[in-house]
Amino acid sequence: MNTNSNSTTDQDIDLSVLTDKVKSFFGNIAFSLFKCILFLKNNSRVFAFLIIGGGILGYTIDHFSKSYRHELIVTPYYGSVDYLYTKIDYLQTKINQNDQAFFKSIGVQEAENVNEIEVEPIIDLYNFINNGTAGNKDENSQNFEMIKLLAEESDINKVIKEKLTSKNYNRHLITISTKKVVSEKNTITPLLLYLNNDAYLNKIRAIYTANVKDKIQKNEEVIKQIDGLLNSFAATSNSTQQNNKLVYYNENTQLNELIATKNGLIRDIGLQKIELINLDYFIKATSTVVNLKNTSKIYQKKTILLPIIFVIGYILYSFLSLFYKKQAAKLNPVS
Structure with missing residues (x-):
């Protein structure tokens, strides 16, 4: 108790x-x-x-610490991707060294305002696998097999961003950062001209351009010959009775083949003429946007942070x- x-x-x-x-x-x-x-x-x-x-x-x-960025979408031709990345790294080195004399020598008149230049691939897996350029079916198949092989050993999201893969994309983004608003004529254009100043690649470009023009000329000649055959066939068919069904069938089959060949040549000429537009530079700028003001997020603003x-x-x-x-x-x- x-x-x-x-x-x-x-x-x-x-x-x-x-x-x-x-x-x-x-x-x-x-x-x-x-x-x-x-x-x-x-x-x-x-x-x-x-x-x-x-x-x-x-x-x-x-x-007083405003900054601006300038974005260029470029397409490197003739295997010049590594060349492009090397040149961009070299330009960044010159910026770090504040080498004003170098930039003036290549025509950049506002080099003191340039803070940074960098390049990165534009990840576009679909166009990488399905290149729309004529005659690239074998290359497209190789690209697909390469992605498939790499994806079997690693995560596909990592594969498409890896350096080995990303440098092979068709388009790349060059970003230039400056302290002030700059003129495209005095800053951006000279840098593009510098990137395209390579004797070896320009020789390849000239030969390739001549080959494309020659293909267009030859295709146009073949089209004229096909037109002549079609006109001759039309004249013959008007003066000849088509009683034999087998002969009629054979002639129409040949006619259809000629028309299909002509249509294919016309399509090729169209693609080749578009290709010529892109052959004036081996580092081709397809889009240029300048003087985009950099805006900090609210938590990055000194007005809030300090x-x-x-x-x-x-x-x-x-x-x-x-x-x-x-x-x-x-x-x-x-x-």
């Missing part, structure tokens, strides 16, 4: 102690919160000064000062 009574008493004591600890815990939290509120109240003028001053300073920095940094810095300084004073008081007790 006494044992049960003592056990009940111990449980009541333990519960009472636990309740006191919980009350003490929440009491400490409430007191700490009160001290924080009191700290903010006592330093309200300091915080107001830091917020306003930081906002003004941040706005000034944002205002007041926050100043306030946090002041709070840390205050707590460290208080911590130092308490520790110093322990080392030097008042006698």
